[in-house]
Amino acid sequence: MDRLQYLFDALTPLNIALAWAGVIAGTVIGALPGLSATMAVAVLVPITFSMDPASGLIMLGAIYTGAIYGGAFAAILVNTPGTPSAIATTFDGFPMAKRGDGDLAVTLAAIASVCGGLVGALALLLLAPPLARVALAFGPVEYFWLAMLGLTLIAALSEGDLLKGLMGACFGLLLSMIGVAVVGGDVRFTLGMPQLLGGVEIVSALIGLYCIPVLIDMVSTPKAHLKVSTTPRGFRLGEALGLAWRHKVNLGRSSVIGTLVGILPGAGGSIAGLVAYSESRRTSKRSRHFGTGEPEGIMATESANNATVGGGFIPTLVLGIPGTPPDAVILGALLVQGIRTGPSLFTDQASISFTFIYGLLIATVLMLPTGLLIGRYAYKSIISLPKAVLVPTIAFMTVIGSYAIQNSAVDTVIMFTLGVVGWVLARFGFKPSPIVLGLVLGQIAEQGFVQGWLIGSATNDLVGMYFGRPLSIGIIAFIVLSLFYPLIAPRLKPRRPAPNAPETSSRKGAANAD
């Protein structure tokens, strides 16, 4: 009965209004390249200090979940992940938008984000204490293998040229090592420039590598940026719901992956999205269409990254260990409000914690109408703006967004330099995604690898350290499956050939099947 009361507490008009305002603010900030979910929460956290703790927390949770979702807009419409969590959304979102299905992609992203957000929040509501123990079971070697699992995506992202994909990933990994080493503290590859001591800021690099090449090619022709449909098609909600229903297993699996990765401190939405994308591609009948505008890819990424919100709150609230950077900011806000995190939070301060979790569920549901409306507006703006306005506006957002991350002009220079390098490399067949993958996963992989090596050397059990721990073995099994399943699957069972045409609606998909 108490829990029902907490639900009613969360459903007050004030809390619903705060949740909605938070979702709108978060979605808009997340949609701007360079403004991450962490920044959205950090900028707006002082507003909540004067509020009732539960209401303040509801607003922060709503901002966070909205920002993670908002990252999908820029990823789909301008090939730039608004937040790092949306990296894998660019793989299929932008190709869908280019072929005229941007409206469907935006709606699918909204539905998938809501599904993922609900699964993450329900896990927080029902399974928080036992799931928090998972976070403690993950050691450095498991993080290393998790990063390796993410790197297996290179095969999918190399677009027919695996060697160039592998070279791009190595280049990205080397870029991630610039600055002070994560273990050991060596100053590496800075060319004597103190500006590079902090390393390559990941979000700036993402903006540069994905967005600048698009802009360079956009100005070169008078062709429209995205293909525009001649007939108005609205939100295409029915079509998107049909796709979501058909791929409900993908949605469910990706949401669970997102929740579990969200629980791991430091992993975050980008890794969740990449791992879910990799798994979705491995198990899909249309795996060879991934990277060319496959709706399943968007659903996997967006459900996983929004599931990290609820997942990330589990160690934050139960153990006081923030699962993701925005959780760290929210943890600070909790301390300001006088709330002590820990297992007793769910008993001693149950009214706050449960009202907050129900508020998070409500905010997640509100994301659907909000996302559809904002997404529709963003899509219409992008396709109707003339290039003379669109190009400088996006360029301005890349400059101001990369500057705002650390208030540093160096990040802006790095963003643009990497963008030009990425454009030149792309002209010779080196795609940006493997480089980004290496850059994003580099620090996690190195830290896990070196720490595991240190512990293994100290215990005289290097092999056991890397290959003997149950969780490691489980992740290694997934890596092996990801790499070799596409090769052995056709031999295991005869299968109908996958449809060649892009999957948009059930009728079209069936009609176009080989």
Add this chain to the structure above:
Amino acid sequence: MPTERTRPPHDIGGIVCGLLFIGLGVWVITETAGMSRLGAVFPRSIAGALIVFSTIMVVVRLIRPRGHETPDPGSTPRRLGFIGVMTAWVLLLNVVGFFTTSLLCFLGLMLVAHHGRWTPGLAAALVLAGVVIVTAFQVLFTEALNVPLPTGLVF
């Protein structure tokens, strides 16, 4: 009639990039000589992998020529114009000031990106749009998001 099989062109750009990556790998390995074991183990491994992959790619491309998908041709002067304006933007924003640099470069990119005919009305409308967008973002970031944008010599 028998069809004549044409030999695909060499991927010269790919081979040059491969050689540059080999050079990068060698430089990284030489740089790690002065680092601690902990700091050197990972970059050395990755640089080694980069050299191996690049060498295989270069050799394979030389033995079996294989072109790659060439991007859309498009206008090179416009591309270079974009790169030039953006270079000025990122280098001058700290010196001249964020607002002034952004407004000038925004208008510069409008010139580069517009492919149609210019009319006084269109030019006035685009300049107005540029001023509104740059001012709106400047206010959003400095006032609402508390991001201290550099003021430089002008503003």
